[in-house]
Amino acid sequence: MSVGYRPTPYTVPPARSSSRLLRRDGAIRRLDWALLLAVLALSAIGCALVWSATRPALLDSGEDPQAFLKKHIINISVGLTLGLVASLFDYRMLRAYAPILYLLSIGGLVAVLTPLGSTINGSHSWIILPAGFSVQPSEFAKVALVVGMAMLLAEKRDAEEDPRDIDVLLALAFAGVPLALVLLQPDLGTVLVVCALVLGVIAVSGAPIRWVLGLVVGAVLVATVAIQVGVLKDYQLDRFRAFYDPAADPKGVGYNVRQAQIAIGSGGVHGEGLLHGAQTQGKFVPAQQTDFIFTVAGEELGFVGAAGIVLLLGIILWRVARIAMGAEDLFGRLVAAGVLCWFAFQAFENIGMTIGIMPVTGVPLPFVSYGGSSMFANLLAIGLLQNVHMRRYT
């Protein structure tokens, strides 16, 4: 490890960096282009969908019909910049900043619970900033958790050695704090995603199998008890009930589920065409630019577009998995594995709830949904993975 624990960020003058990056074995040449292109393609589709989903409401209220689209493009640009930054310095340096990132995210999550926080869609997950911006700290916490867990479980074991029980316990304790804070918001969707992430990192770290199985069994037990004891809020339970029987409450929670499926199903093979979906343009599906954006794709772009999104996600996940496989050290692999589980579960949960195979929990579709924090976190993660990928043999 040539680069040690430097106290200040590693920066280089732009000119020098580009020349260095463009060398035969330079970072640019080593970039995972397939991953980047898939992310950009998905983001572009996301722009179109956000535009189509928000246009009617903006037209109704007499605002600029492209207002959301513009903000979304800004979000993507900011996110790409963040990703670029995250890919430039050697990821191994991150180990030094992991505690800072972790503490920052804990701070954010705590702030949400104070009067600074705001409630949107039943989740007390946001901090409203001036000038119409808002931050969802739990999204950034995912990045911090991936890095932190990877650091804890990979520390001292870049040799052929698997984590010991104490390391696993430490990692769990480490993950437990933000998890508890997210649970307090309560943001059930993020909790589930974080659980998948934690489980994935622990599993891939090579920790004893009893931990992996124990965590799965434990999660099921906790979920059962939570439902039985009544820790969950009524609206959360309703969402689960609506999942089992969407017809039970067609005007309440079941409405979302039903309208989402009508939108997607009515798209058919080729879709109604962008801006021409009756369900979308009639705003029948709530939250259609954020959590339910997949319904817009399903209706207006049809099976071709919807399956295309799933395939692009598949390409991203495949590249992420490849990065995990090819990572030079366990830290890099664990970061990649954590992101893999995060994206995979979050995408499955999001699309699954719109097509009626998962209960409704509020998580955005990676790279597609409108929302700055989520977009930033996703692109940060991609930047980190490119970082891992580029520095395989240096």
Add this chain to the structure above:
Amino acid sequence: MSERSRLRLVVVQVLVLSLLGTLLGRLWYLQVLASDDYRSAATENATRQIITPAARGMILDARGRPLARNRTALVVSISRTALLRESDGGRDLVARVATVIGKPFQEVWDKTRLCGSSGAPLAPKCFNGSPYQPIPVTDEADTQMALQIMERREDFPGVTAELTAVREYPGPLGANAAHELGYLGPVTDDELALRNAGTRKGVRNETVLQRTDVIGRTGLEKQYDEDLRGTPGVKTLTVDHQGAVSGALSETEPRPGNHLVTTIDARVQAEAEKQLRAAIRRARGEGDINKGFARRKADSGAVVVMDVRTGGIVAMASWPTYDPNIWVGGISTKDYKKITGKKNNYPNQSRAFQGEFAPASTFKAVSLPAAVKAGYSVNGSYNCPAAYSIGGALKANYESQGYGVIPMRKAIEVSCDTVFYKFAYETWLRQGGLRPKKGTKDPFTEMAKAFGLGKRTGLDLPSESDGRIADRAWKRGYWKATRDFYCAKAKTGYPEVARKDPTRAAYLLQLSKENCADGWAYRGGDAANFAIGQGDTTTTPLQMARVYAAVANGGTLVTPHIGRAIMTPEGKLVREIEPKAERRIPVSRSTLTWLRAALRGVTERGTGYGPFARAQFPLAELPVATKTGTGEVYGKQTTSWFASYAPADKPQYAVVMMVSQGGTGSGTSGPSVAELYKTLFGITGNNVVLAKASPPGGHPTTRLPTVGADGTVVQPPGELTNADRPQAAPVLPPFRREDDG
């Protein structure tokens, strides 16, 4: 990095792959396999239809005068979407509208509630239309109200004042014709489901019903509903999740309904109604010779004026009647009770084609040809005693004395019953009396059937009555249906009656015993009664008019009809409703000629003479053939009948009048019929001026009126003479002659 880590990563990848596979599988199901279901659900979600009703076609009389038309009314409507947008649910807005249109708030508020929604009052106070339809709160707005609303748009968001068509029965020249016109009613859920079932299966039905439609409930409005209704305009709107309109998908203009031209002549109709009322007043003002001097009840009556060649109804009236306009815009409970209740003797029932009455002596026009068939010559002379003995019981001549031996012609003129008793009784005896040979056909009941009695005439109006021929088969059927009752009563007697009236109880017991034992038997008395149109045999006045039309036109049994032609709103002929004939009556020309002469004799010398003499009717210029009838009904006063046609030599019209509990035929109905003929042939004093007749020319209107695209009507030329009319005997196609005995 351990091999374990690598292995675990492979497992994670497999899991991720299976998740993606699950998503794709489910998407395939939703978007490819089950897409059609979701697509229709989306359409249901996101489109709404606005219906613009089509203007209903007019119902015109033969000369183009509107019997039913559309009045333009200023309708004030409130959009429900606008109400929902108000913070107080629109209460304030409705209150403002109520003030302007001068109606109580609660009434207007109720009108804006959707029927079946919570808190809504019951129909007809609530709104029965679609939630996307503007709700009409009054159709009686005046220009002042409309201006107030249209000028203060900001105070009345979503409120409109528009000209809309509302049905109206103007009663031209005083013609009411309520029973013929019928009325409109809102469509019911069942009808909607039934009529629209075809469209769901993909069959485009031109006359699909909409919830806000009104459809014909009775009369011509019902019979010709599909022609009159037209096709409503449908505007399909796209709406968002809150029901706010976001655009228009398609729009079809309403197509107004076609006009119906009828055979009715409004002037004759008005006169017929007037003369019917006159007859009833006449009956009520005179005593009943059988019942001391008590006034006659004259509870109801009917008159029919028929074109003898085509069966076209020129006028048809029934009393009591009602104003058809009470149905417009929904009838009030009070009015409904009034016209369907016993108290007013069911004004909604037409006595002309729904009322069944014993035809009495007017039936002799049927009995005479039957008697000829049975072998009694019209050239013979027959004894007309005051009473005739049937099986030991004497049956008297009604209202008549004995005339001794008289020629058949005179038997008709004086309406001698006993001659017909003899014909019928002897025929009955010849056929085996109570136990006839199998297959024997009674010439009297057979002739009644041949004249179309005992079943509906096929008039183009709903709910026509059959009448009844009380022959052997009917008696047996009736006995089978009632014998259990009578046999039980024959054992128990009538103790409840006996307490008050032992004589009546004894009579009822005797009757029950007879009915129980041999109520099936067609007795000699039954046969005799049948021949003079008494007993259990009943006919409608319309059926009798048809009988006399057949005698008048030379033996064709025409099918009565009111519809004459269907015309488009632009005045183009869609189709003419061709007159139809059911058959030729099995009576020889010579018998018919003889009968026509005899009926003419009734007017000139017989029971029909009085009314025409008193009316100073110029019979020499315009001969009329008549037959009177005075029907006896057990427990009631007599039924007055007067059947006729004119001119007797070249018949044009058959006129039949009937007044229930109205006294004699010549005393009550006769004078009214004579007056009616004066209108039909333009008679003033002793002069017959056919040009002044109604319809002009002294014959039914044959040419169709011209209807302009704007709804104006040009009457057919008025000075047609008889020569203009096709004279070739019956305009009907020749019918196969049946056994012309």
